[in-house]
Amino acid sequence: MEIGITGFGIMGPGFNNSDQFRDILFNKSFVLKKENIFGKYTYLGRVLEEDIDISSYPKEFSHLPKTAKMLLHTAREAIKMANIELSKHRTAVLVGSSGGTISEIIKLNDKKDRSPYTIGNMNNYSLSSSLSAAFGLNGMSFTLNNSCTSGMDAIHLAKILLESNQVDVCLVGATDSTLESLILGGFSDLRLLQLWREEGFPHGPFSKGKGFMISEGAGVLVLERADIPDREPSCIYGKITRSLLTQDGLSAYRSDPLGKQLKCAIDYCIFENFPTYINSQALGIKRIDELEAKLYRQKFKSTNIPITSIKGMVGHSMGAIGLFQIVSALISIRDNFIPPTLFCDTEQHPGVPIVTDVIFQLVEKVLITSQGYGGSNNCLMIEKGKS
Incomplete structure (x- = not known):
């Protein structure tokens, strides 16, 4: 469906x-x-x-x-x-x-x-x-x-x-x-x-x-x-093709430093369907960002898929940040650009293609990742809809 x-x-x-x-x-x-x-x-x-x-x-x-x-x-x-x-x-x-x-x-x-x-x-x-x-x-x-x-x-x-x-x-x-x-x-x-x-x-x-x-x-x-009777949307800005939420199950106060359940969510959403770019959870906490960078190197080492995080521009809005990331992905799909990661240090993460300036290109699919206090993880894939 x-x-x-x-x-x-x-x-x-x-x-x-x-x-x-x-x-x-x-x-x-x-x-x-x-x-x-x-x-x-x-x-x-x-x-x-x-x-x-x-x-x-x-x-x-x-x-x-x-x-x-x-x-x-x-x-x-x-x-x-x-x-x-x-x-x-x-x-x-x-x-x-x-x-x-x-x-x-x-x-x-x-x-x-x-x-x-x-x-x-x-x-x-x-x-x-x-x-x-x-x-x-x-x-x-x-x-x-x-x-x-x-x-x-x-x-x-x-x-x-x-x-x-x-x-x-x-x-x-x-x-x-x-x-x-x-x-x-x-x-x-x-x-x-x-x-x-x-x-x-x-x-x-x-x-x-x-x-x-x-x-x-x-x-x-x-x-x-897609099958609502007597309803034909004028524009579909994006389609949610796959999503998965997982729980580390380790502690109410911390997440898994190995990111095993986050990796499970990413693997499920990818399913041989690589995105144009990844709109990442990365928020500026070194140990969390390093975990994501490590997962990306392992999963996408031969694909050079761009990685970006919008939180250097608009901050981390807690439970609302997932909607910030999704709307930014919908805008980039519509307007064909990848937003940059502000105030990053690419030398800290060699081999990770972090986007540091706006990239103009066709955007077909965006993978979005999220983590939360207490071990919650979520990942979803958005694809281009019909205009």
């Missing part, structure tokens, strides 16, 4: 729609800002509240947490692109988020900030239920909190629902906003945040850095079965 992506929407630090996101990827723009966290400077990618537009929704939606508002903002772009009335079809809503509404819980800890909306906003299910309510959808609705693979995991579940003919359409989103002092302090204690460098250039993916640059944002996709 062919599963097509007919619409997508995106927002993150410095971009409010897919056109602005495309410009960042194309122009090698660095959109994160220097901020002081506990006496140390790091790089953060914030979404400004004034850039989130939910004015077309009922007034009640203004009380939702930021993560839900970003979903509503991006859903409007995705649904308009797909040119579909979701309520006329068997539609499921699936949302992935690593932090869920944790930022809202932190903000509401003080008694004086409580309101009749407090309980609803503390509920992670409000992320998917807000989309269901916004578009009058009465079918299945899920919120997945599977660490940083959450967005990709939601797509995997959507694929299962579509292929088993339980639904015709899936509205799949991912969102995260975790830039609170408690969370940033936790990552700082683990020494996982990229610190400001006086030279003015951070350590990016595939470098000798030991920390990542954290950001926030949201993305939404419209996924459809």
